[in-house]
Amino acid sequence: MTPLQRYIAEEIATDHADGILTRREALRRLALLGFGVTAAGALLAACTGGDNGITDSAPSPATPSPPPTSPSAPPGSATAATTTAITFGGSDGKQLQAAWAAAPQPRGGVLVIHENKGLTDHIRSVTGRFAGAGYSALAVDLLSAQGGTAAFTDPAAATAELSRIPQEQFVADLRSGLDELQRRVEGKKLGTTGFCFGGGLAWLLLASGPSPLSAATPFYGPFPDNGDLSASKAAVLAIYAAADTRVNASRPAAEAALARAGDPHEIFIAPDADHAFFNDTGPRYNATAATEAWRRVLDWYGTYLG
Helix, strand or coil, rough: CHHHHHHHHHHHHHHHHHCCCCCCHHHHHHHCCCHHHHHHEEEEEECCCCCCCCCCCCCCCCCCCCCCCCCCCCHHHCCCCCCEEEEECCCHCCCCEEEECCCCCCEEEEEEEECCHHHHHHHHHHHHHHHHHCCEEECCCCCCHCHHHHHHHCCHHHHHHHHHCCHHHHHHHHHHHHHHHHCCCCCCCCCEEEECHHHHHHHHCCCCCCCCCCEEEEECCCCCCCCCCCCCCCEEEEEEECHHHHHHCHHHHHHHHHHHCCEEECCCCEEECCCCCCCCCCCCCCCCHHHHHHHHHHHHHHCCCC
């Protein structure tokens, strides 16, 4: 099991522990990953510490409403640009699908890396928000070789398929995305923002060797085992959530790697927030934390991209 496969499995188990998934649905999703009943049950038990009170017949808890004082619209959405579907050449001559949003007068370019559900409407929205803030943005569909995210009617099946793709292929496709982005915003600096699984891929991309990246803002992504950032020259703003103990376990390794690399970096831990707090379509959305994180990301890119 690769670190990213382990991450996906643990995320399913954590969603069950938090009452977002019933036991039956969690077992179904783990089975799609290749877990047997015994192994899946053991993982769920390890994460819940016993019965969490969510039965198979009980509906998942409703998405919590933002506090009354929080903004009503997700950060950046008011000025978001329109995204369009594009294809471009990747490694080995294959075609990659992506969402593209162009800023009228781009200050730089941002590669957006999606969560483990693939290229969703939420990620398209974030891509458009970056363009609305002045940074042309590209989100590669990492399921392109499998027909694209839209080919999967079951989101859990899309997640399972992502778990089977070699990490080296993700890096190759993301590097192709950087090449395409560089072509579209010629002469501008590039950054990357990834969320959850995509945050882990942002770290993996930074650890994969020299690249054209000048900045990166991974959101609550697991740091790769023995990740070495010495070849990266990107200024990194790493974003975490205070209640996200699972991903925070790898934060010391990320901080140590950033310190060894010696490039500009900063850690932001959103208080009173949990994993995936930026996703306004999910049950852990925290409008206050998302707004503050968005402000910090734009400030970071304003400093290191232009």
